[in-house]
Amino acid sequence: MADSIIGFIVNPIAGMGGAVGLKGSDGADVLGEAIKRGAVRRASERAREALRALRATGLDIRFLTCAGEMGERLLREEGFEAKVVHTPGEPSTAYDTRKASEALMKGEAELVLFCGGDGTAKDIVGVIGRRLPLVGIPAGVKMHSSVFAITPSDAAHLIRSYLATGALRDAEVVDVDEDDFRDGVVRSTLFGLARVPDDDAHLQSTKSSYSGGDADAEAEELAMFMVEEMREGTVYLLGPGGTTARVARAMELQKTPLGVDAYLGGKVIGLDLSEEGIVRLLQGHAAANIVVTPIGAQGFIFGRGNQQISPKVIRSVGLENIVVIATPTKVRDTPLLRVDTGDPVLDMEMRKPVKVLTGYKRRKLMRVA
Numbered sequence: 001m002a003d004s005i006i007g008f009i010v011n012p013i014a015g016m017g018g019a020v021g022l023k024g025s026d027g028a029d030v031l032g033e034a035i036k037r038g039a040v041r042r043a044s045e046r047a048r049e050a051l052r053a054l055r056a057t058g059l060d061i062r063f064l065t066c067a068g069e070m071g072e073r074l075l076r077e078e079g080f081e082a083k084v085v086h087t088p089g090e091p092s093t094a095y096d097t098r099k100a101s102e103a104l105m106k107g108e109a110e111l112v113l114f115c116g117g118d119g120t121a122k123d124i125v126g127v128i129g130r131r132l133p134l135v136g137i138p139a140g141v142k143m144h145s146s147v148f149a150i151t152p153s154d155a156a157h158l159i160r161s162y163l164a165t166g167a168l169r170d171a172e173v174v175d176v177d178e179d180d181f182r183d184g185v186v187r188s189t190l191f192g193l194a195r196v197p198d199d200d201a202h203l204q205s206t207k208s209s210y211s212g213g214d215a216d217a218e219a220e221e222l223a224m225f226m227v228e229e230m231r232e233g234t235v236y237l238l239g240p241g242g243t244t245a246r247v248a249r250a251m252e253l254q255k256t257p258l259g260v261d262a263y264l265g266g267k268v269i270g271l272d273l274s275e276e277g278i279v280r281l282l283q284g285h286a287a288a289n290i291v292v293t294p295i296g297a298q299g300f301i302f303g304r305g306n307q308q309i310s311p312k313v314i315r316s317v318g319l320e321n322i323v324v325i326a327t328p329t330k331v332r333d334t335p336l337l338r339v340d341t342g343d344p345v346l347d348m349e350m351r352k353p354v355k356v357l358t359g360y361k362r363r364k365l366m367r368v369a
Contacts, residue, residue: 003060003061003062004059004060004061004062004110004111004163005061005062005063005064005107005108005109005110006061006062006063006064006109006110006111006112006113006159007063007064007065007100007101007104007107007109007111007112007113007132008063008064008065008066008071008075008082008112008113008114009065009066009070009071009097009100009101009104009112009113009114009115009116009120009124010043010044010047010066010069010070010071010074010114010115010116011043011070011092011097011114011115011116011117011119011120011139011140012043012044012069012070012091012092013043013091013092014042014043014115014116014117014120014139014140042139042342043115043116043139044069044074045342046115046137046138046139046152046342047074047115047137047139047152048074048077048078049151049152049153049344050113050115050137050149050152050153050155050156051074051075051078051080052078052153053152053153053155053156053157054155054156054159055078055079055080056156057156057159057160059159059160059163061080062080062081062082062083063075063080063081063082063083064082064083064085064103064104064107064108064109065082065083065084065085065100066084066085066086066087066088066092066096066100067084067086067087067088068087068088068090069092070086070088070092070096070100072084083107085100085103085104085106085107086099086100086103088100094119094123097116097120097123097124098123098124098126098127101123101124101126101127101128102127104128104132105127105128105131105132109132110132110133110163111132111133111134111135111159111162112124112128112132112133112134112135113135113137113155113159114134114135114136114137115136115137115139116136116137116139116140117138117139117140117141117142117143118140118142118143118144118145118173118174118175119140119175120136120140121134121136121145121147121148121173121175121194122173122175122191122192125147125173125191125192125193125194126191126192129192129194130170130193130194130195132195133162133168133194133195133196133197134147134171134194134195134196135147135149135155135158135159135162135196135197136148136149136155137149137152137155138150138151138152138204138303138304138340139152141305141307142304142305143204143304144174144175144206145171145172145173145174145175145194145206146171146172146196146203146204146205146206147171147173147194147196147203148203148204149202149203149204150202150203150204150338150340150369151340151347153344154202154203155202157199157201157202158196158197158199158202158203159197161197161198161199161202162197162199165198167197167198167199168195168196168197168198169195169196169197169198170193170194170195170196171193171194171195171196171203171206172190172193172206173190173191173192173193173194174189174190174191174206175189175191204298204300204338205297205298206297206298214329215327215329215330218327218328218329218358218359219242219243219246219327220246220250221359221360222243222246222325222326222327222357222358222359222360223243223246223247223249223250224250224360225357225359225360225361226247226250226291226323226325226357227247227250227251230263231287232265233264233265233286233287234264234287234288234289235262235263235264235269235281235282235285235287235288235289236262236263236264236288236289236291237260237261237262237273237278237288237289237290237291237309237313237317238255238260238261238262238263238291239260239290239291239292239293239306239309240256240257240258240259240260240305240306241257241292241293241295242257242293243293243325243326243327243330244291244292244293244325245257247291247325248261248263251263251266253266253267253268254268254271256271256272258305259271259272259273259308260272260273260278260306260308260309261273262278262281264285269281273308274308275307275308275309275310275312275313277308278308278309278313279312279313279316282313282316282317287321288316288317288321289317289321289322289323290309290313290314290317290321290322290323291323291325292306292309292322292323292324292325293324293325293326293330294324294326294330294334294337294338296330296333296334297333297334298334298338299334299335299336299337299338299369300337300338300339300340301324301337301338301339301368302314302339302340302341302350303338303339303340303341303342304340307342310341310342311341311342311343311346314341314346315346319349319350322354323357324337324354324355324356324357324366325356325357325358326356326357326358327358327359328358328359331356331358331364331366336366336367336368336369337354337356337366337367337368337369338368338369339351339368350368351368351369352368353365353366353367353368354366354368
């Protein structure tokens with residue numbers, strides 16, 4: 001299709017709080033703390049990956065975008081034609097995202113491609129509603145909405161699919177209160193519905209939650225066996241999630257529900273660790289395991305909500321020392337596992353079947369996509 005017009009918005013600060021353990025970047029105070037902790041901007045590189053994949057499709061596309069870091073710079077660097085429809089302040093804010101969305105509505109954009117997290121999606125949908133299709137490049141810490149591509153390069157597949165077929169469906173936009181999130185409470189609110197390309201192969205689903213009844217019994221059994229399997233002299237890094245929290249409970253030890261915590265010899269040796277904290281801790285120990293549980297329905301084991309477990313951490317521990325745990329209930333509703341670490345080479349190395357611990361001496365082979 002010739003000369004398609006796409007709106008492009010980048011939230012430059014999206015995801016900055018992840019690797020430093022802040023579980024988000026909403027709010028000036030949190031952003032300041034993230035910078036103080038050494039956080040780096042990752043949204044631009046995630047957006048660049050999507051643009052390069054889009055360029056490889058050969059589609060004839062023109063962009064409407066924002067000046068500077070909110071889109072124009074990246075588009076120019078990647079060789080795309082771009083017309084600026086909004087000039088943001090410095091630093092840019094949610095107000096700029098909303099004003100840019102208004103400008104795109106007036107500028108004949110056929111689709112809005114944005115880079116950010118759930119908060120960015122909420123700001124855009126608050127303006128455009130269901131009037132324009134939306135594709136999100138995942139760059140936030142928490143991405144529970146179903147408007148995001150599975151990986152940045154998948155965003156290009158979604159756009160190509162839409163331009164070829166025009167097929168759309170509704171997708172939920174949800175947001176999590178970051179203050180509650182940092183306190184270990186996940187309180188998701190359905191904000192609204194967006195229109196997205198009808199392409200389940202490249203679009204993530206909304207996060208599912210599990211609680212009560214048999215699922216609790218399954219988690220308890222799984223946790224007890226995981227503790228029995230722990231080896232002396234090995235550091236265990238437990239990622240976020242209710243299932244990993246059960247493992248800590250089985251050891252009668254503290255666990256931050258949404259943090260990455262370290263255990264050795266039946267003791268806590270680190271709570272709510274940042275990437276830097278994990279790297280520093282591992283330098284003093286010869287053996288370590290990473291224990292993670294997939295996000296229900298979405299299937300992500302790395303790259304959503306646990307960016308502290310970075311490619312550097314994963315390579316330091318070794319792929320052979322990753323333990324994936326999930327109850328049978330979660331496995332039933334999670335057809336495959338996914339990774340999106342930000343390191344395409346590492347992601348390819350991990351895309352092979354893994355044995356997921358599902359209960360007492362029970363494992364299930366699952367594919368990693």
